[in-house]
Amino acid sequence: MSTYQIGVDEAGKGPVLGPMVAAAVRAEEGDLPGEVGDSKQLTAATRESIAAKLRDAPGVEVGVGVVTTDEIDDPETDMNSLTVTAQVRALGDVAADGDHALVDAGDVSESRFARRVQADVADAGTDTAGGVAIDVTAEHGADEASRLVGAASVVAKVERDSRIDALDEEYDGDIGSGYPSDPTTREFLADYVDRHGELPACARASWATCEDVLAAAEQADLGAF
The missing domain is CATH 3.30.420.10 (Ribonuclease H-like superfamily/Ribonuclease H)
Structure with missing residues (x-):
């Protein structure tokens, strides 16, 4: 045994x-x-x-x-x-x-x-x-x-x-593997923030990837003015 x-x-x-x-x-x-x-x-x-x-x-x-x-x-x-x-x-x-x-x-x-x-x-x-x-x-x-x-x-x-x-079904799209190195996951996050102005509930907001996505969205908004 x-x-x-x-x-x-x-x-x-x-x-x-x-x-x-x-x-x-x-x-x-x-x-x-x-x-x-x-x-x-x-x-x-x-x-x-x-x-x-x-x-x-x-x-x-x-x-x-x-x-x-x-x-x-x-x-x-x-x-x-x-x-x-x-x-x-x-x-x-x-x-x-x-x-x-x-x-x-x-x-x-x-x-x-x-x-x-x-x-x-x-x-x-x-x-x-x-x-x-x-x-x-x-x-x-x-x-x-x-x-x-x-x-x-x-x-x-x-x-x-x-x-x-x-989660993939819940968000009606391809969220990828969920890992930061996955381009599909990063694209999902960027698109979600672009459409909703915030991160999805399934995201770990404290992760650097999320901070990067939010910072990029903020820069894009500033560039629109």
């Missing part, structure tokens, strides 16, 4: 659109689909197939934690803390006393990140299903080294992608 009962990872840390999503998968190694691996190395169709198998498998429990754009834009927090929050929310759905979780480290210090996740899961005063005593190990690149964390990375990516697809 695996040393770890739960694997945890997140998706959507860097995009300018949409939430960050974490997933926790509680399972024994033998219950994981054979094609499980790091989500970045798999096609979208393969990820969706794996995620469906994981949710349907009787020996597998899946938890999801979401951090909204409003939370990301809160000046009182930071992405390391929010990554802890997302992972803790996902763990709250599946963790049991005595479990040992392996999580993908969201901090330069693996040990510090592990301590923060473990403490928050144990804290019954959080807004998650806290109060569970578990051990947490954090490692950089855990999604590549561990099939359990790889399974969590797949679930997180599929859940995040489904939310981006929903």
